Amino acid sequence: MQAGSSGGGSRGPQALGSGDGGRVRDSKTKHRTYEPAYVHIVRIVSARIAAGEYRPGDQLPSESGFCAEFDVSPMTLRRAVNILVDRGLVTTAQGRGTFVRGLYLGEASFTLQQLTDRWRDASTEVRLLTASIVPAREDVAVMLGLGPGDSAVFLRRLFLNDGHPFMCHSEFVVYDPRRPLVESQLQITSLDGVLKSAGGEGFARARLSIRAVNLDDETAGYLERPAGTAVFCLEHTFEDFDGAPVSWGQFYFLSDEFQLVTTLGADWPE
């Protein structure tokens, strides 16, 4: 096969520079599509798995075998294998070998990236519906670690696309005059800004959960859907570096506008 350095044989003292040895990486056109060897190997092996050349359960060639095939050093190959491992495509068992894994639904992972991808370039408008200092309700006090009588800042935002609302955000922030947090939050005018602002500077950790809920009357009004419509509810809690909660809130977004999507298997869109 020699998928790696097709040229063969002569390996110079050092691969990268010398213009004579025709290696994979020479395909760089000055500074455009340079691809590191380990990435190349990952792609090749992934493609073989995707094509069924290596089937689930099969044992891959040994590391030294791959080293010979691709004509790279063990370290480089090892790096490629590590990537395959934590993409979940293969398993390595010390002393036995490397094996192709089957798909396992339980390992699917979904990201919120799609949420911003969906609306990043679009004509998305962020409308600040409410911004006020309120006495903390029972649940708010619990989530933010406040005492009775303490206050919190309440924010509510509506996100629209072409005039149609698709997401609603409610948030309670600990009120701390020393922290100019709230003011900066008020400036936010983009979806991206909202998502980034939360974790901007002063936060160390976030805890997130997604549920499927029926729209309550109020939120239904904002989103212009009938009450009871099933929507996603993304709940978030942010903590500062001392572990104290700083912010708690929920995003409600319409499922017919946005779904969590992912793929499993060896054809990662890379």
Place this chain on the structure above:
Amino acid sequence: MQAGSSGGGSRGPQALGSGDGGRVRDSKTKHRTYEPAYVHIVRIVSARIAAGEYRPGDQLPSESGFCAEFDVSPMTLRRAVNILVDRGLVTTAQGRGTFVRGLYLGEASFTLQQLTDRWRDASTEVRLLTASIVPAREDVAVMLGLGPGDSAVFLRRLFLNDGHPFMCHSEFVVYDPRRPLVESQLQITSLDGVLKSAGGEGFARARLSIRAVNLDDETAGYLERPAGTAVFCLEHTFEDFDGAPVSWGQFYFLSDEFQLVTTLGADWPE
């Protein structure tokens, strides 16, 4: 910025023992808690980020600086940095430095692992409600790439915990007498089995999506909830190595029994 040796130089001996002959790896007690140096470094740097010692936006010490501090070779340090990068804790910019990243909601990732964790050991019962060969409906034919008049195998399963149903699964499988797929599927009696079976051997790829939907009357009956209740709908399509769809179906599961949860930031449970 230079979060590096901010605290006034003396980072202290805490780092990696160093001393003279005392290296990280000496901490292994024969064969117990041996921890590779790069893992150790990842943990130390993560902890510093979590503690706010390195803040978002700060520039980390240079690689050679870290090499000196931890007394490891550039290669080892580089491996640690790579891990931090693809955990999303830091960014590296060639020629500029390594920087601590802030949190970004869009990068949160949720896995279905929790689904099996939640019910793996529990007294979970899988009840096969339906298993029949049916002419493919319009939508089924489209999803499975069947012609008019073709047949599909229809399966419906109900998952119960302590007698209470929490999930319902409907699936259409391409009917191929040569493939003993269906029979093996009929044997499945555990949640884990269902999740694994799908991707067991003959599948190359899976496409998954999650929506929030209102329960229809029939499914509501199975799940013993009022129609209209908001639930998660996990839709799946499996393809074989030729890219032909083989199976299509949906899991409906109750959101009050299961949520997608994750955390963001530098306190990875590890």
Place this chain on the structure above:
DNA sequence: ACCGTCAACTTACCTAGATAACTACAGAAT
């Protein structure tokens, strides 16, 4: 038949060092 030892193979982890490419900045040339 059973069990322990050992060698071969494989993966896991690491070191030392070199080269390439990128960025920023200062200083020279225009």
Place this chain on the structure above:
DNA sequence: ATTCTGTAGTTATCTAGGTAAGTTGACGGT
């Protein structure tokens, strides 16, 4: 003032090995 150029500092990648440790199976002793 502007542009070019060199230099220092940074990360990115790779080579060429070596050591440690788990797995397997054959071999020999009991």
